[in-house]
Amino acid sequence: MADRATVADWPAIESLLTASALPLDGAAEAFGTGLVERRADEVVGCAAIEPYGGAAVLRSVAVRDDRRGEGLGHALVHAAEGLARETGAAEIILLTETAEPFFARLGYEVIDRASVPDDVAGSIEFSTACPTSAVAMSRRLG
DSSP states (O other): OOEEOOGGGHHHHHHHHHHTTOOOTTHHHHGGGEEEEEETTEEEEEEEEEEETTEEEEEEEEEOGGGTTSSHHHHHHHHHHHHHHHTTOSEEEEEESSOHHHHHHTTOEEEOGGGSOHHHHTSHIIIIISOTTSEEEEEEOO
């Protein structure tokens, strides 16, 4: 079960993001609303959201290489969606260069990057962290 990330988790999160070739721009701040998955007191997965009113950005979803295939990624995304709902978001939006099939299996659909709300488009994730080649995807939160 995912736990809320703490400041003390940042070194392990940073290591996971780096190992997964995910951007660090704005990540430390995003983990103020982030989650970690632990096994034997070690952080083995992480995910964060950035709330923007009616929408939230899902970012920094990573699972340690040796723990992939255990469903941790699905569990982290599901927990992040719950966290986004708690902040009032009705939609969750993400960018990905490599995980489009993973997110599609979870109900995310490709969208036109230009169609995201202005505050989301102005986020670090959309404006600087991810290249323009990244695929935008979204999912309505029920």
